[in-house]
Amino acid sequence: MKLSVPGRVTATAVVATVSLLAGGSIAGAAPAGQPAVAAAPDIPVANVKAHLTQLQSIATANGGNRAHGRAGYKASLDYVKAKLDAAGFTTAVQQFTSSGRTGYNLIADWPGGDTDQVIMSGSHLDSVTAGAGINDNGSGSAAVLETALAVSRAGYQPTKHLRFAWWGAEELGMVGSRSYVNSLSTASRSRISGYLNFDMIGSPNPGYFVYDDDPAIEKTFKAYYAGLGVPTEIETEGDGRSDHAPFKNAGVPVGGLFSGADYVKTAAQAAKWGGTSGLAFDRCYHASCDTTANINDTALDRNSDAVAYAVWELSR
Numbered sequence: 001m002k003l004s005v006p007g008r009v010t011a012t013a014v015v016a017t018v019s020l021l022a023g024g025s026i027a028g029a030a031p032a033g034q035p036a037v038a039a040a041p042d043i044p045v046a047n048v049k050a051h052l053t054q055l056q057s058i059a060t061a062n063g064g065n066r067a068h069g070r071a072g073y074k075a076s077l078d079y080v081k082a083k084l085d086a087a088g089f090t091t092a093v094q095q096f097t098s099s100g101r102t103g104y105n106l107i108a109d110w111p112g113g114d115t116d117q118v119i120m121s122g123s124h125l126d127s128v129t130a131g132a133g134i135n136d137n138g139s140g141s142a143a144v145l146e147t148a149l150a151v152s153r154a155g156y157q158p159t160k161h162l163r164f165a166w167w168g169a170e171e172l173g174m175v176g177s178r179s180y181v182n183s184l185s186t187a188s189r190s191r192i193s194g195y196l197n198f199d200m201i202g203s204p205n206p207g208y209f210v211y212d213d214d215p216a217i218e219k220t221f222k223a224y225y226a227g228l229g230v231p232t233e234i235e236t237e238g239d240g241r242s243d244h245a246p247f248k249n250a251g252v253p254v255g256g257l258f259s260g261a262d263y264v265k266t267a268a269q270a271a272k273w274g275g276t277s278g279l280a281f282d283r284c285y286h287a288s289c290d291t292t293a294n295i296n297d298t299a300l301d302r303n304s305d306a307v308a309y310a311v312w313e314l315s316r
Contacts, residue, residue, distance in 0.1 A: 001124075001136055001170070001199045001242050001261055001285075040312035041150045043143070045301035049292075051142035052134055054079055056292045059132035064288070066127040066138075068169040069101025073126050077104050080125065080145055080166055084108045087152035089164075096168070096179040103168035105176045110151055113161035119315040120163040121147065121196040121307065122177070124170030124243055131288040135295060136261070140198035141166055143304040147311055158315035160193060167243050170199070177243035181250050189250050194314055197244035197256035198307060202300035203282040205275040206259040209235035213248060217255025217314065224309045228302065231272050237263045257306055259299050261285045 055076055059065055062072030077093070084091050089108040096103045106125070123140030127133020148164045156162075169175035181189070194217055210221045212234045225232050235258045244254040260281020270277035284290040 001238055038154075038156070038312065040305075040309040041154055043146050043150060043301075043304040043308050045297060045304060047149075048142045048146045048300060048304050049295070049297070051145055052138050052292050052295065055138045055142070056132050056134055059127065065129050065131055066125070066133055067129045068098060068103050068126045068172055068175075070129070073168065074104065076125050076141075077106050077166065077168075080141070081106055081108075083145060084148060084164075087149050089148065089152070094176075094180060094183070096176060098169045098172055098175040103176055103179075105168055105180050106166040107180070108148060108164045110148070110156075110162040110164075112157050113315065114159060115161045116191050117160040118163050118192045119158075119160050119194055119196070119311065120165060120192055121198070121311055122165035122167060122243055123198045124168070124176070125166040126168050126171055126176075127290070128171050128286045130286055131284075131290045134290050134292050135202050135204070135282055136200050136285060136290060137170070137198075139200060139202035139259075139295065139300060139303075143201060143300070143307045144198055146304060147308045150308055151311070156312070158312070160315040162311065162315055170243055174243050174246055178246040181246040181252075184250075189252060192247070192252045194253045194255065195244060195247040196307070196310055196314075197242055197247075197254060198303070199238065199242040199256070199258065200261055200282065201257055201259050201303035201307075202295040202297075203259035203261070204294050204296050205265055205279050205281050205283070206296045206299035207265065207269055207273055207281055208232045208299075208302070209237070209258040209260065211235050211244065211254065211256045211258070213244070214253035214255050217253060217310070220310045220313050221255065221257060221306055223313075224306045225302075230302065233269075237261055255310075257303050259296075259303065
C-alpha cells in the first residue's frame with residue numbers, strides 16, 4: 001500500500017443467498033432465489049505461500065526488494081506472467097515511466113465470457129525499496145495469482161469476462177493502475193462491471209476489513225465472511241491509498257479486502273479477531289522485516305478464499 005498522504009467450513013459451501021447481490025450496482029447480478037451454479041474452489045493456502053516464497057527469493061536475489069524500476073520488480077512480473085501463460089491466459093505487459101524508470105503492469109484475460117461485462121481483480125506487485133514487500137503486497141498478488149490459476153484448473157466459464165491485473169509503482173502513488181485506467185477509452189471503462197482490489201491481506205496481527213464502495217461487491221464479501229462466522233469492519237485506513245482509487249475516480253464500481261497496515265489494533269478488535277491490542281496490524285509495514293515471516297496464515301487463507309468466492313459470485 002502507498003505511504004499515507006495528508007488528507008488516507010470454507011465459504012465454498014455455496015451461500016444460497018446469492019440474492020444478496022440483487023439491488024446492488026453490479027449489472028447482471030443473479031436474481032433473488034436463483035440457485036448458484038458452481039461453488040468457488042477452496043484456494044490452498046500452501047499454494048499462495050509458495051508464491052510468496054518465490055517473491056521472497058526474487059527480492060533476496062535482487063538487492064532485497066521488488067521496487068519499481070528495480071530488477072526485483074521485473075523478475076516478479078516475469079514469474080507471475082509465466083504462471084499465467086502456462087495456464088492458458090492471454091497476457092499483456094503495459095509499460096509506463098515514473099521517476100525516470102520504466103514500470104510495468106501485467107494484464108491477464110481468461111478466454112470467454114461477455115467482454116461487455118468484465119469482472120477485474122487486481123493487486124500491486126511492487127514493494128518499497130526498504131524490503132521484500134511480502135505482506136505489502138506479495139499477499140494480494142499471490143492470492144490473485146492463485147485465484148486466476150484456480151479458474152484455469154476448474155475450466156471455469158462464467159457469463160462475464162474475467163480479467164486479472166498486477167500493478168507497478170503503486171508505492172509511488174498508484175502510478176501503474178492510473179496509467180492503465182487513463183489508457184482506456186470511455187467505452188472500455190464502461191465495460192468493467194467491477195474492479196476488486198487486494199492490497200495487504202495477510203497482516204500478522206490481522207483485522208478483517210471490507211471496502212464499502214460498491215454495495216453489491218461489499219455484500220458479496222460480507223456474505224463470505226458471514227458464512228465463516230467472522231465479523232468484519234468497514235475499511236478506512238486505506239481509503240484513496242491503493243489501486244482501486246483510479247478506477248473509482250473513473251466511475252468503475254470497486255471493492256476489496258484489507259487486513260490492516262500501521263494502524264493500531266484496539267482492544268475491541270482483538271476481542272473479536274484475536275491478536276494483540278495496542279500493536280499495529282502490521283508492525284513491519286514498509287520495513288525490511290516484511291518477509292515471509294510477516295504473514296498470518298489464517299488471514300491469508302481466509303482472504304484468498306474470499307478472493308475466489310467474489311470472483312465466482314460476481315462473474316456468474
